[in-house]
Amino acid sequence: MAMNWLSALARGAEIPVFAVVGAQGLAPVEGLRHRPGLRLVDSPRHARVLLVAGAVDGAHKTALERLHAQIPTPRGTVWWQAAPLFARGQGVAGDDPLPAIRAAAGADDPDQRPDVPPHPWQGMGPHGQGGRGMMGGNPYGRPMAMTADDIRDGLALDVYNARFGPFLPMLPPGLVLDLTLQGDVIVSVSVVSPPFEQGMQGDAPDLCAARMLRLMGIAPRAARARGALLALPKGSGTRRRLAAWLRGQTVTERPSPLPEALPGLEWAEAVLWLASFLPSHLRAACMPRQAA
Amino acid sequence: MTLVSVLIVAAALIGIGLYGALSQQSFVMLMMGLELMLNGAILAMMGFWSFSLGGAPEGQLLAIIVMAVMAVEMAVGFALVVAVYRKRQADMTESLTTMKH
C-alpha cells in the first residue's frame, strides 16, 4: 500500500543520469544539464541511467563495465552517438537522447560484470594480521598503505596510490591518472591515458567557464559579481584563465606536462587547474608522454 | 544514584584508563588511556561536588581546570608525537629509549 503510493509519487521524479563523456561529448552533455525531466548526477551511485555520450575508446571497456556495475539495480543504459562497447541498453544517433533516457529509466539491465566478493582474508602473523609486523602485508589481496616522503611539510605518513579516471566527473573526460596522494595533496602523477578529443565545441569559453564554476559550487550566471575570481589565489594561472573565459576570450596558455605541474597541489586546486585549460590543449599536453 | 555508586563507576573508568596507559605501545593509544583516567576523575569530582560539597562552586571550577588540563595534555602530546615522528619515523613508545636525537 505504502509502496504503491510511493511509486505513484516517484513516477513524476527527475531521472538521475550519470553521463560518461566520450569523444565530442562534452558540449552535448553540457546542453543536457538544463533539460527538465532529468538530472545529471556526480556519482554513479546516485544514478538510475548510464548515458554514454560520444565514442569511448575500446581501451576503457573494463572501466566502463565497472561503472555500469556501480549503478544500483535496476539500471538502464543509453549510448548516445556512441558505438556500444557491450550489449546493454540501446543506442541513439539523433540529437535528443531524452526519449531513450526515459525508456531506459524503466529498463533493468542485467549485470555486465559478475559480482565478485572481495579477496579473502589472508592473515599471516600470530594475531591474524596481514603483515609480519603490524605493518604492511597484503591482507585483502591489495597492499596495506605504507609511509612515504611528503613533499609539502616533510611528515612522512601513509600514502594512497590509486588510479583516477577516466569517467570521474571532475576530471577532463578520458583522462586517467595514476596518483600518489598524501591526504589530499598530490605527491606524484603519471598520465595513463590522455583526455578524449572534444573538437571546437568543447573549447567554447562559456562552456569552459561553466565547468570550472561548477567545481567551485556556483552556477555561471553573473559569476564575476559573485567574486568567483577572488576565490582563486591572486596571480595564479587559474584565476587569470577563468577571468579570460568570463570575458568571452579564448585561453591560449598551454599547460605544462601534468607530472611536473600537479605534484604539490591539493585535490581541489589540481582539479581546478586541470579545468582551467582548453580540453584540446590539455589533450595535446598529455599526448607526447603517451607516445614516449 | 548515590555518591558511592558514582565513585565506583569513576574507579572503574580510572582502572581501565590505567590499564590502557600502561599496556598500549602506540603514543596515541597511550594518550587515550590518560584521557579515560581524567574522565573518571571528572566523574568523581562531579559526584563529590553534588553529594558532599553542597554545590560549592569551587568543585565545578576544578572540573573546568581538569578539562583545560586535558586540552593541554592532548595538544602537547600530539605536538611531541609529530616532532618525534619527524625525527625518527616512530610512533611507538619502545622506539624512544633515549631523549637525544
Add this chain to the structure above:
Amino acid sequence: MIAATLILLLALPPLVWVAAMFDRIGAGRGTVVMGPLQNGAALVLRPNTETEAPDRLNRLLAPGWYLALALVGLSVVPLAEDVVASEISTGLVLWGACEALTVVVVFLHGWSPNAPLPLIGAYRYVAIALPAMLLSMFVLIGAALPAQSLSVVEVVEAQREIWNVIRQPLGLPLFMALGLAITLRGPFDYADGAELAGGTSAEESGPALALWHFARAAMLVAFSAMAATAFLGGYLGPVLPGPAWLLLKTLAVMAATVAAGRFFVRMPPARMLTFLWVVLLPLSFASLALVGVEVLP
C-alpha cells in the same frame, strides 16, 4: 514540554519540504512544490549500495545521528513564552555540543564507506568545520551577554527592547557561516562538493542517501530557528502570535542561507582555512569585544 516536542516533530517534515523547495527555486528545475517529494520517493525506492569492507555500523547510523542532532538542536528553541521542548539552563551550550557532534557525524559518514573520495571529503570538512564552529561559539557568547544567561529563553527575553541583530550587527552574518558549514552548503560544502563527485555521500544511494538529504535539510531548519532566536528575537513580535513570528523569521533565515549558499563561491580548502583563521575569527573576536563594551553598565 511534551507538547513542544510533539509540535517540533510534527512541524519538522513540512519545514524540511519547504527547505527543499527553497533549494529548487530559481535553479531552473521545473516543479518546485512537488519536485522534492517526487525525487525523494524515487530515491527511497532505489536500493542501498554495498562497498568493500565498510564500517557497517557507522555507515548505517551516520544519517540517523545527523537527523537526531538537528532535532536536539531544534529542541532548545523556545516556540513561545514558556514553551520549549528541552528546558535546560544551558541551551546555548547544548546547541554548541550539537554543532561539534555534527562535525563528528559528517566525518563518520565519509569515513565509513571505505572509499577515497568520501574520505577526502571527510578530512577536508573537519579541517574547515572546526574553526567555523569555534567562530560560532564567540558569536553565540555575544548573544548570551546581554541576557546574562546561557539559557535560550533568557536570550529571547533580553531582546524585548531591541533585537540582537541590531545590537551586534556582525553576529548574524558570522553565524550564517556556521550555518552553511553544518548544513554542507555552497561555500562551506567541503564534504559533499562537486569536485569530489558527491564527497562523503558519493558511495551512498537509496534510503540512506534520502535520509542524509533529509537530515541535511532538517539541520538547515534547526540552524535557521536558532539564528532567528538568537539574533532576530525569536517569538517576539507585534500582532501575530509568537509561534507565527518564529516561523516567519525561521523561513527568512532559511531563504537567506540558501541564497548565500548559491551566491558565494567555494574556495580551494587551503585558502578558505586562511580566510577563516585570518579574517572571520578575528572578526568574531571584534564582535564579541564590541558586545562586551556595549553591555558594560
Add this chain to the structure above:
Amino acid sequence: MTDALFLALSTLAIWSGWRVFRVDSMVRASFQLMVSFIAVGLIAVLLAAPYIGIATIFMMAVEMMVMALFMVMFMMNPAGLNPMVMVHQHRFSIAAGIIAFAGLTAAVLLSDLPVQRVPEGVDVVRNLGHELLGPSMLIFETAGVTLLATMIGAVVLSAHSGRYGASDTGSLPPGLTPGGEPAGRKPENGGHHHHGGH
C-alpha cells in the same frame, strides 16, 4: 527514573571505555572514548551540573575528532581491516588496572563520606560564573594563559620549520664564529639523526 538513567549511562561509560582498547579500528576507538565522555557528561547533568556536563560533551566531541584524525595519521592500520595487537607488559597492566579499581573502590566503601547535597533551587551555572570571574579569577586566567602557551608550544614543536632550519635535518644552531661548531650543548655521541627504530 534517575537511577535507571544513571545505571544505563554508567554501563555505557564503562563498556565504551573498555572497548577503546579492544577495537581494531582506530576511528572507532577514539569515538568509543567520545561515547564514554558523553555518558559521563550526561551523568554530570543528572548530578545537577548542566554546564559542566554539556561542556564536557562539547569539548570532548571536538577533542576526539582531532584525536581520530591523529589516529588515522599515525596508526599503520587505522580502519582496523587488519587485526592488530600492539601491547606490552600486558599482564602487569591488567593487574595494575584491577588493583587501582579495587583500591579505589575499597577506599570509597571504607571511608566515611560527608553528605551535603546541592540545595534545591540554587542557580549553579550563575554561581560558577561568579566564582570564575570573582574569587577564582586568578586560577581561571592562569588556565587561559597556560592554554595560550600550550598553543604556541604545540605549533613550535610540531611545525616543519625548526628554529634553525627544517626540523628533520637536525635544526642545528649556527656557529658562534663563521663556519664554526654549532652553538649550544653538544650531543654526546655524534648527534647525527638516524631513521632507526621502525
